[in-house]
Amino acid sequence: MASNRLKNIKSTLLSDNYYILKKLSFDYLMSNGTWVNQMREVYDRGDGAGILLYNTEKQTVILTKQFRMPTYQNDNEDGFLVEITAGMLDKDNPEDCIIRETEEEVGYRINKVTKVYEAYTSPGVMTEKMHFFIAEYTDDMKVSEGGGVETETEDIEVLELPVEEAIEMLNNGEIQDMRTIVLLQYAIINNLGLINRN
Numbered sequence: 625m626a627s628n629r630l631k632n633i634k635s636t637l638l639s640d641n642y643y644i645l646k647k648l649s650f651d652y653l654m655s656n657g658t659w660v661n662q663m664r665e666v667y668d669r670g671d672g673a674g675i676l677l678y679n680t681e682k683q684t685v686i687l688t689k690q691f692r693m694p695t696y697q698n699d700n701e702d703g704f705l706v707e708i709t710a711g712m713l714d715k716d717n718p719e720d721c722i723i724r725e726t727e728e729e730v731g732y733r734i735n736k737v738t739k740v741y742e743a744y745t746s747p748g749v750m751t752e753k754m755h756f757f758i759a760e761y762t763d764d765m766k767v768s769e770g771g772g773v774e775t776e777t778e779d780i781e782v783l784e785l786p787v788e789e790a791i792e793m794l795n796n797g798e799i800q801d802m803r804t805i806v807l808l809q810y811a812i813i814n815n816l817g818l819i820n821r822n
């Protein structure tokens with residue numbers, strides 16, 4: 625990681641209360657050839673993985689609904705958000721992480737996942753890179769009701785929706801989670817066998 629457009633990088637720890645928030649001061653070489661000093665706050669809570677579970681037979685997808693405090697602080701009336709299954713990597717590799725999260729959050733034991741994207745989720749402020757997956761699920765893969773890990777006070781509602789309904793929710797603004805929008809759009813763009821078009 626070296627850039628000849630950066631020098632004098634100074635890092636100050638602002639918080640390590642749960643994750644890590646730093647203040648970074650650095651000199652940056654502008655495109656016009658002048659050096660300027662910049663300051664950025666950078667939040668590091670690790671990387672994440674997310675997955676769209678779909679069933680071509682039933683034409684359904686599995687989504688979750690959970691309370692998200694940051695959205696409650698910003699315009700989301702009851703704070704609940706419809707999302708794909710997702711989690712933070714901890715020490716896992718992305719594939720193992722998303723297979724584990726799928727069982728914990730929605731109760732399906734899957735073993736084959738396909739990686740479709742790797743993307744920074746909020747590059748102006750977060751270090752987080754997200755690994756996006758898709759996987760087919762079938763009813764016989766269901767091993768529990770899901771709901772999340774109780775000891776972590778996760779409280780996740782599992783939604784199995786007709787894909788048409790999910791797309792309707794995308795178009796009418798009911799789905800407001802970027803990661804979920806990304807994967808539903810992936811499904812549409814790549815015609816995953818979910819939508820019978822003629």
Ligand SMILES: Nc1nc2c(ncn2[C@@H]2O[C@H](COP(=O)(O)OP(=O)(O)O[C@H]3O[C@H](CO)[C@@H](O)[C@H](O)[C@@H]3O)[C@@H](O)[C@H]2O)c(=O)[nH]1
Nearest residue numbers: 642643671672673674710711712713725752754776777778
């Ligand atoms: N005590 C405490 N616990 C926390 C805090 N932040 C998160 N947790 C706990 O950490 C766990 C996170 O659950 P995961 O399923 O692993 O992560 P996620 O929150 O679903 O993360 C996914 O969505 C995020 C978007 O909000 C993504 O940022 C992330 O990469 C991933 O996709 C939850 O049990 C939650 O209780 C905190 O500040 N304090």
Ligand SMILES: [Mg+2]
Nearest residue numbers: 709710711729
């Ligand atoms: Mg999660």
